[in-house]
Amino acid sequence: MTAIGKPISRVDGNEKVTGKAKYAAEFNVPDLTYGYVVSSAIAKGKITNIDASDALSLDGVLKVFTYKNRPKLAWFDISYKDQDAPPGSPFRPLQDETIKYSGQPIALVVAETFEVARYAASLVRIEYKEDTHETDLEANLHRAREPKSGIASLLKPPPPKPRGDFETAYQDASAKTNGRYVHAAEHHNPMELFASTVVYETDSKKKPKLTIYDKTQGVTNSILYVSQVFNIPFKNLRVVSPYMGGGFGAGLRPQYQLFMATMAALELKRSVRVTLTRQQMFTFGHRPATVQNVALGALPDGTMNALYHDAYGETSQFEDYTEVVVNWGGMLYPPENVTMDYKLVPLDVYSPLDMRAPGGVTGMAALEVAMDELAYELGMDPLELRLKNYSDLDNNEKRPYSSKELRECFRQGAERFGWSKRSFEPRSMKKDHNLIGWGMATGIWDSNMLGARAEAALLVNGKLWVSSATAEIGTGTYTIMTQIAADTLGMPIEDVLFKLGDTDFPIAPISGGSWTAATVGSAVQAVCEEVGKSLLKLAKKMPGSPFKSAKWEDIEFVDKHLRLKKDPSAAVSLMTLVNLNGGKAVRETSGVFADVMKQKNFTRSAHAAAFVEVMVDEELGTVKVTRAVSAIAGGRILNPKTARSQILGGMVWGISKALHEESALDHTFGRFMNHSLAEYHVSVNADIHDLDVIFVEEHDDVVNKLGVKGLGEIGIVGMPAAVANAIFHATGKRVRDLPITLDKLL
Structure with a gap:
């Protein structure tokens, strides 16, 4: 009787498909009231007046909370840090009249019904004194600075110190490439809206006792947040989240609806539910816009001798959100002369937030396109170049991997895809009026x-x-x-x-x-x-x-x-x-x-090889990913069915990142303009065709006793670069800015 390794169907599947599964806004609570958030209309400045009289005149409206009448809170930087907080001073909803970013929550209307709360919110009149804002990353690169250090650097280490002499080696290289790679901000957009249902009761001493149904990727984080901010002992708090309709990182930090609902429940001594709108889902964190520069050099036989990678990421004015963007090249490839750098540009936006494979998919999207460019400079097959520069060491730390079956990923993935039949020259493969392109890329992600x-x-x-x-x-x-x-x-x-x-x-x-x-x-x-x-x-x-x-x-x-x-x-x-x-x-x-002593001499990572075929309409520039293969070395596979689903989801999102996803900021207003599922484009069923997943056998007794490596992120990391490389092979046009929309190809 061995359950591990079997493709067992989800034990919670029946509850989900029959509707028995309850999400944060679906728990039945007697005498429930509803909160609706009012968002700021400017990106920077101050509130000069709030007039809630019209809203308060409506039957059923209980209260309008603003910075003027919110309760006093036990909220100090020195004590309040959620489990995913970057260095800095965390954002406090309704703290004062200051506006830090567009869409900032500035009021909460609470009413007996959701409909009344929503209508009343539209009646709240707010006057502002507007200041000049800065939301354009590329226009503010001159203001870049080093990130502040903090406990987050344990899981998000800074770039390693330079080694060798990059400048000299690069000048001496027989083949070289350098380029600037840009990608726009992206938003998580899970199907389930963020919501918190706070059930108000009292204990034997008439002290508040709260049960909170929250959309979160960690109930422990939510209870920590509520206890610290509202000074409530843990014994009087319970946070419940049995199901989550997608998070992708958006639920790692407590979002402001949790604060709003808890505050209102404590003040009104009533149960309160606050649900954010789809538009408000664009107001509490995103994958940061990033600008990268990559330069690679190689000897005539393809041996890499120089690697440069820098990145500029956006962050808010009040926190230093960081990602591991540039470190991956030194982990994968063995050149002796390496320089890496990472800087932040504070802007008038909300703090960015971890989003599936944060930093990894960003950095690898640039690095692996640069590797493809280097292969063409050398006249060498892109897969052959990677095998030529294969390393069993993490060259940043000069230590071996606990396991690394990437070479086998390359072999099995290439065989399944049929890579050996690929012609080298761009625009050399065609079907009717469509150009056919084949591209590949490497993936890597930490196994913590x-x-x-x-x-x-x-x-x-x-x-x-x-x-x-x-x-x-x-x-x-x-x-x-x-x-x-x-x-x-x-x-x-x-x-x-x-x-x-x-x-x-x-x-x-x-x-x-x-x-x-x-x-x-x-x-x-x-x-x-x-x-x-x-x-x-x-x-x-x-x-x-x-x-x-x-x-x-x-x-x-x-x-x-x-x-x-x-x-x-x-x-x-x-x-x-x-x-x-x-x-x-x-x-x-x-x-x-974790067994730190056992692990300290090894780097622990999952690896992947992604192979992609695209079809590009020669006249219209439209791109279709017709098939893709991902070969994954992810340690012991606990359940091939759920594991395959994880990789498929990552592949779909990688295609979406390469071709569709972009949060469009209008810098005149400092606001994300496509804040709906109608305007924020993601890959849909019509965009996804033949996807194949291979799990390469890998044994690892260092990562943990079970021998498992996480699979949530490794499926996405290599896909955007593989798509971009396939588009180059099809068209001969190198696009370094994601997403690759048809206007960039035309």
């Missing part, structure tokens, strides 16, 4: 593990309940945790129930960075092993027990039995052992942390 706790209870009815306060953001967390628990105690999937998304459960980190499977999965395995050890103790106490002298390594759990490995006939059912526990469940709580 943090710390988490879990609880497990083997009940008297033979069922196993396991819980941890992690999140299900659509990745299949419910399913793989159930599989891990079932395998550890030799039980069928249907006898295991995994619960998550509740601060009453043991603590877990925010779900992001592709670390949830490794982190929470390890905690689930560990706590189930603790239950197993307790069962072994009970087995030892049985009269004439064959387990009397057995050690942990001598036994195994199979078919709901504990048995000796050397003598499978010596077995006892788990039900029998639970009955020996005095009529009580066998219950354990346990935690895990």
